[in-house]
Amino acid sequence: MGADKNTDILIAHGIRPTANRILVVRALLAADRPMSLTELEHKILTLDKSGIFRALTIFRDNHLVHVIEDGGGSARYELCTSDGEADDDLHVHFYCESCHRTFCIDNVPVPAVSLPRGYRPESVNYMFKGQCPECSGK
Amino acid sequence: MGADKNTDILIAHGIRPTANRILVVRALLAADRPMSLTELEHKILTLDKSGIFRALTIFRDNHLVHVIEDGGGSARYELCTSDGEADDDLHVHFYCESCHRTFCIDNVPVPAVSLPRGYRPESVNYMFKGQCPECSGK
DNA sequence: GTTCTTGCAAAATATTTGCAAGACG
DNA sequence: CGTCTTGCAAATATTTTGCAAGAAC
Numbered sequence: 001m002g003a004d005k006n007t008d009i010l011i012a013h014g015i016r017p018t019a020n021r022i023l024v025v026r027a028l029l030a031a032d033r034p035m036s037l038t039e040l041e042h043k044i045l046t047l048d049k050s051g052i053f054r055a056l057t058i059f060r061d062n063h064l065v066h067v068i069e070d071g072g073g074s075a076r077y078e079l080c081t082s083d084g085e086a087d088d089d090l091h092v093h094f095y096c097e098s099c100h101r102t103f104c105i106d107n108v109p110v111p112a113v114s115l116p117r118g119y120r121p122e123s124v125n126y127m128f129k130g131q132c133p134e135c136s137g138k
Numbered sequence: 139m140g141a142d143k144n145t146d147i148l149i150a151h152g153i154r155p156t157a158n159r160i161l162v163v164r165a166l167l168a169a170d171r172p173m174s175l176t177e178l179e180h181k182i183l184t185l186d187k188s189g190i191f192r193a194l195t196i197f198r199d200n201h202l203v204h205v206i207e208d209g210g211g212s213a214r215y216e217l218c219t220s221d222g223e224a225d226d227d228l229h230v231h232f233y234c235e236s237c238h239r240t241f242c243i244d245n246v247p248v249p250a251v252s253l254p255r256g257y258r259p260e261s262v263n264y265m266f267k268g269q270c271p272e273c274s275g276k
Numbered sequence: 277g278t279t280c281t282t283g284c285a286a287a288a289t290a291t292t293t294g295c296a297a298g299a300c301g
Numbered sequence: 302c303g304t305c306t307t308g309c310a311a312a313t314a315t316t317t318t319g320c321a322a323g324a325a326c
Contacts, residue, residue, distance in 0.1 A: 282322085
């Protein structure tokens with residue numbers, strides 16, 4: 001194992017741990033909610049958005065991040081908590097239409113449904129839209 | 139009631155039935171799956187995309203269409219089958235990553251979950267991504 | 277005539293790619 | 302040296318708005 005936790009995460013997923021990729025992993029770890037490309041761009045000032053995008057693309061292909069579409073017209077990325085390709089750490093998300101943040105409802109797993117014959121699902125996304133606790137009280 | 143079914147749908151939702159809006163309703167009715175703005179633009183040649191967009195915006199505000207985000211980076215619209223604002227006609231959707239179509243899984247309703255206190259959901263979206271029957275066989 | 281709607285253009289936002297220079301093995 | 306990565310720019314794609322002309326009430 002390497003000396004750095006973020007480095008280990010990358011290596012464990014078969015991704016070469018370059019300096020930029022470690023920055024992206026760190027930013028995702030520090031965030032407590034799924035981040036959009038633009039949000040990451042503002043958070044990682046030393047790295048161009050195309051660099052972040054390419055890192056995220058690799059992460060997605062190597063099952064290191066989930067991609068979810070919120071209702072705000074942009075994709076969001078969050079680190080997978082499970083190892084491997086199972087993607088079995090899925091939980092419900094909530095997009096607040098007032099503050100435009102996307103929350104993880106960590107303790108609410110995505111309920112399973114069975115699909116008709118022939119469909120081969122590879123990922124699933126259960127997303128609410130509405131008012132978050134902070135905004136619904138205002 | 140008016141003479142035309144599409145006109146009636148619009149009036150029933152409190153939307154003035156202009157010629158362009160009737161065209162958009164007709165296109166949505168004719169499609170058997172949720173349509174993106176671009177798809178509708180190609181289908182309705184006589185109407186500019188901003189006109190379609192504004193019609194869809196009104197439809198959404200008046201609960202005549204659902205908006206779902208597929209995995210392909212664009213929003214899709216489908217007619218609500220229920221009346222009123224209940225939005226209780228929700229079903230699961232499936233986005234095919236090969237042919238980039240979005241399917242309604244009509245006979246699979248969205249399973250309910252309970253959210254933590256404070257969240258005020260207004261809509262919900264349960265979306266699979268993967269291979270559709272047609273593409274998974276290839 | 278006042279309000280609503282339309283068409284065109286263009287702004288705003290988001291995503292993705294080309295390419296040459298540099299880093300790495 | 303050959304491959305992978307980076308940074309900058311720019312091309313795409315999508316969504317949204319401004320505004321003047323026209324239609325509806």
